[in-house]
Amino acid sequence: MEIRRFILKRLIEIFVIFFVILTVLFLLFRLAPGDPVTRMVDPTLTPEDAAHLIAQLGLDQPIWLQYIYYLKNFFTGNFGISFHYGVAVFSIILNRLPNTILLFSTSILLSAFAGVFWGKIASWHKGKKTDTWMTLGALICHTLFLPWLALIMIWIFGFNIGWFPLNGMISPEIWMDSSSGFWLKFLDVAHHMVLPLATLFLIHFGSYLLLMRSSMLDTLKEDYILTARAKGLAEKVIRNQHAAPNAALPVVTSVGISLAFSLSGGALTETVFSWPGIGRELVFAVSNSDYPLAQASFLLIATVVLISNLVVDVLYAYLDPRIKY
Amino acid sequence: MDIATALKRKSLFLIHIFIILLLPLSCGKQPDHHFLKIGLHEEPKTLNIWLASDANSKKILSLIYQPLYLRDPETLNLIPWLADGEPKYHPGTISYTVRLKPAKWSDGSDVTSKDVAFTAGIIKEFRVPRYYSSWKFIKRIETPNSRTVRFYLEEPTAIFLTRTLTSSIVSTKEWTSIAQSARAKQKPLAALINQKIEKPVGCGPFVLKKWQRGTYVHLEKNRYFFGLRENIGGRILGPYVNDLLFKVYGTADVAVLALKKGSIDMFLWGIQPGYIDDLKRHKNIQLFYSKKSAVYFMGFNLRSPPFNDVSLRRAIAVLVDKEFIISRILQKYGTPMDSIVPPGNQHWFCSDVPRYGEGMDRNHRIKTAYHILEKAGYTWEEPPVDGSDRVVLGKGIRLPNGQLMEKFTILTPPADYDPHRAMSGMMIQEWLRALGMPVLSRPMAFGALITQVKGRHEFDAFILGYGRLSLDPDYLRNFFHSANDKQGGWNMSGYNNPEFDHIAEKSAHEMNQEQRQKLIFKMQKIIMADVPYIPIYNPALIEAVRKDTFGGWVETLDGIGNLWSFCLVKPNSGKTGQ
Numbered sequence: 001m002e003i004r005r006f007i008l009k010r011l012i013e014i015f016v017i018f019f020v021i022l023t024v025l026f027l028l029f030r031l032a033p034g035d036p037v038t039r040m041v042d043p044t045l046t047p048e049d050a051a052h053l054i055a056q057l058g059l060d061q062p063i064w065l066q067y068i069y070y071l072k073n074f075f076t077g078n079f080g081i082s083f084h085y086g087v088a089v090f091s092i093i094l095n096r097l098p099n100t101i102l103l104f105s106t107s108i109l110l111s112a113f114a115g116v117f118w119g120k121i122a123s124w125h126k127g128k129k130t131d132t133w134m135t136l137g138a139l140i141c142h143t144l145f146l147p148w149l150a151l152i153m154i155w156i157f158g159f160n161i162g163w164f165p166l167n168g169m170i171s172p173e174i175w176m177d178s179s180s181g182f183w184l185k186f187l188d189v190a191h192h193m194v195l196p197l198a199t200l201f202l203i204h205f206g207s208y209l210l211l212m213r214s215s216m217l218d219t220l221k222e223d224y225i226l227t228a229r230a231k232g233l234a235e236k237v238i239r240n241q242h243a244a245p246n247a248a249l250p251v252v253t254s255v256g257i258s259l260a261f262s263l264s265g266g267a268l269t270e271t272v273f274s275w276p277g278i279g280r281e282l283v284f285a286v287s288n289s290d291y292p293l294a295q296a297s298f299l300l301i302a303t304v305v306l307i308s309n310l311v312v313d314v315l316y317a318y319l320d321p322r323i324k325y
Numbered sequence: 326m327d328i329a330t331a332l333k334r335k336s337l338f339l340i341h342i343f344i345i346l347l348l349p350l351s352c353g354k355q356p357d358h359h360f361l362k363i364g365l366h367e368e369p370k371t372l373n374i375w376l377a378s379d380a381n382s383k384k385i386l387s388l389i390y391q392p393l394y395l396r397d398p399e400t401l402n403l404i405p406w407l408a409d410g411e412p413k414y415h416p417g418t419i420s421y422t423v424r425l426k427p428a429k430w431s432d433g434s435d436v437t438s439k440d441v442a443f444t445a446g447i448i449k450e451f452r453v454p455r456y457y458s459s460w461k462f463i464k465r466i467e468t469p470n471s472r473t474v475r476f477y478l479e480e481p482t483a484i485f486l487t488r489t490l491t492s493s494i495v496s497t498k499e500w501t502s503i504a505q506s507a508r509a510k511q512k513p514l515a516a517l518i519n520q521k522i523e524k525p526v527g528c529g530p531f532v533l534k535k536w537q538r539g540t541y542v543h544l545e546k547n548r549y550f551f552g553l554r555e556n557i558g559g560r561i562l563g564p565y566v567n568d569l570l571f572k573v574y575g576t577a578d579v580a581v582l583a584l585k586k587g588s589i590d591m592f593l594w595g596i597q598p599g600y601i602d603d604l605k606r607h608k609n610i611q612l613f614y615s616k617k618s619a620v621y622f623m624g625f626n627l628r629s630p631p632f633n634d635v636s637l638r639r640a641i642a643v644l645v646d647k648e649f650i651i652s653r654i655l656q657k658y659g660t661p662m663d664s665i666v667p668p669g670n671q672h673w674f675c676s677d678v679p680r681y682g683e684g685m686d687r688n689h690r691i692k693t694a695y696h697i698l699e700k701a702g703y704t705w706e707e708p709p710v711d712g713s714d715r716v717v718l719g720k721g722i723r724l725p726n727g728q729l730m731e732k733f734t735i736l737t738p739p740a741d742y743d744p745h746r747a748m749s750g751m752m753i754q755e756w757l758r759a760l761g762m763p764v765l766s767r768p769m770a771f772g773a774l775i776t777q778v779k780g781r782h783e784f785d786a787f788i789l790g791y792g793r794l795s796l797d798p799d800y801l802r803n804f805f806h807s808a809n810d811k812q813g814g815w816n817m818s819g820y821n822n823p824e825f826d827h828i829a830e831k832s833a834h835e836m837n838q839e840q841r842q843k844l845i846f847k848m849q850k851i852i853m854a855d856v857p858y859i860p861i862y863n864p865a866l867i868e869a870v871r872k873d874t875f876g877g878w879v880e881t882l883d884g885i886g887n888l889w890s891f892c893l894v895k896p897n898s899g900k901t902g903q
Contacts, residue, residue: 032772032773033770033772033773033776033777034770034771034772034773034775034776037454038772038775038776038779038780040378040454040455042378042455042793043791043794043795043800043803043804043815044455044456044458044459044488044795045454045455045458046457046458047809047811047812047813047814049452049454049455049457049458050454050813051813052452052454052514053454053514055512056512056513056514056515056518057515058512058515081515081519084370084371084376084378084379085370085371086370086371086373086376086518086519086520086521087371087519087521095538095539096539099539151576151578151579154579154582155582158582158586159582159585159586162586165588166579166582166583166586166588167574167575167579167583168540168541168572168573169539169540170537170540172537172540172541172543172570172572173360175537175540176535176543270575271575271576272575272576272578272579273575273579274572274573274574274575274579276368276538276539276540276573280575287772289772
């Protein structure tokens, strides 16, 4: 009953926050200088033609009227048509989002698992060489500049050694060949994914390792760990079955939030690797005042972040029986 | 065995298996020389010709939809393309007759005069932005037969030849139903431009085979192309390649690596000078250096002091060291500009204009600028040239009316948008400060800058550029005619000169090219005497291709990525697409 009441309360909160985000997003884009036509620096576009285009895009209406249409469209599931692509923003997001989820969620999950695993080992060997090297490695990875690392990876493994493609998500040669079967296409995507995935893994892995290590060190000071030792349990059992599950709670929160934010992709990663994800579209939409595309993308991210927060909260109660709502 | 060790071994084993599975993908692909692979900086946004405003969409569409006339790559003169012969002018009726070549659309239907009339109808009815200004003066179009079009103009209009006849023609069959459904909508233009075009029907050398969004665009040879094996402009046209494959490279670094590796044959985007030395060392890479139809300039707000004073503008023109900007900021890959018309536009470029500060060293520039201002009544608390004619740091400059010059700002795009313009702004700031001017160069987000300069007219000075100027110089009229000094108008400086307006209007209606050239020259001279804009530089376009795979690129103004190149490029293996 209590958890149900908690979920209901959070859902109401989420709805209110969502409405605020909806409004703030609308205002932010409308109040920013420029409009979709501003960037068309083309002397053949007369002010009259520009005004005509603005009117056709519905941007000549008073802001309050635009806001009403915006709300109406949103609640009827109409996210609008991109000013630059000329197609429904929903179809653009649908086209790009799976690519982003595939790359970024995989990288977050992989780096979280690796971070938890190595963080556990590092904390267990606190003060020893293993811990020192792991912490140092994690710190270095955590502070690497992503575009630089991405270019280095491309230069070494794509250009010099030639193991992996330089960029993109698929090889047109394979996908255009009608004889290419599912597995070949699957391997082709996996092949293209290795370098961006490795880059993101290196960047994220360090932070999870450090988080797990720090949480584990706190957990190891708990009384129940002392009790477990007093009961004569094996060290590995204490580490893996008693300490690690409790220490992993902050990592779960972090992964939950990161997974939600992964929907926004990473414009830098997607640009360097020419990965056709939503991150680049988001940057394009914002810098070119493509309001419908930018609004819909941000709303999607906001929705997922809000819901994932709720999921993480609920998950906490299951993972840690001490937490009650 | 320790769990960690076991897991590590299992992971390593799986990774090895995975890499073994993937490696054949790296080695198995053989380059196909009939596929011309081209790197794009960004994916095209749309294949709807009426919506496309980005360079990549336009580039791909230019291979599909064709105009009646095209510029010769060497002379830049218009030559018949889809048209058969020169247009015939009938002064009595202010009309032009154009004959069409026998041609077919990519769906196999005939290209007829009705298609030309239909294109005009769409543009005029829907007021299609960017096209409308080139077609609005056409009173009516007659189609006496399927291959003859007669255009009746409301009045003689010079851009008819250079802009109207060089606009792409669309197929009636493709667009009739789209236009019909758009007409029924509350916002017809929005409906027209928001129509998703899956398979554009054109009559150009290529047709769309597949657009895998986010990944590649595949064009294949149009077997109905009217120019196939025809001699047009003294060249036997292909295309000699069966397929074009456009792939996206988000950064120039990766595109350059792809070029060196052979993953692409050409990068359809200018390469920064920083890559040149590296690319020159590669035996299979050829570099092309072209002029651009572009102008990068400093503009002033002439609507209020201090820049409503021509002497101040001239003094600043002397202080701006274009050679320095080109050698240090553009790394010598550019041309200093002395007129708004780029020097590569040979027919319209006027070289006989005032050249402020040309060949002067820094001290000479400061002294000349000082003398111009002193003569115009400017005074200083500490003049930049002292009693013994030595250059010192000027302080406290006062306007001819005795008022202290107020602090002013040069707005530039930010360095992440265009480092050249941002850096130029900072250099100019330093040069003006040497004369005692209280100036600040301020980079600003591009959209905000345009809104402030073009929309609100709230600025002192700015640095902007036009990267793709039309080859017809009618833009001079757009930029400087007083009628365009309005919010959102292209006369951003607020220049107002009745003599210029008169000549500009005359030039817009002058159908004789030689007479028009004289008028355009006069306009350039007036502008450079009044300097509402100081043209600064024309950056060189550096392009790189693989010379071991394809050859026969056609160089022209704005580079080798032109329609001629794609009609003439051949595989170097000797095999051609039949």
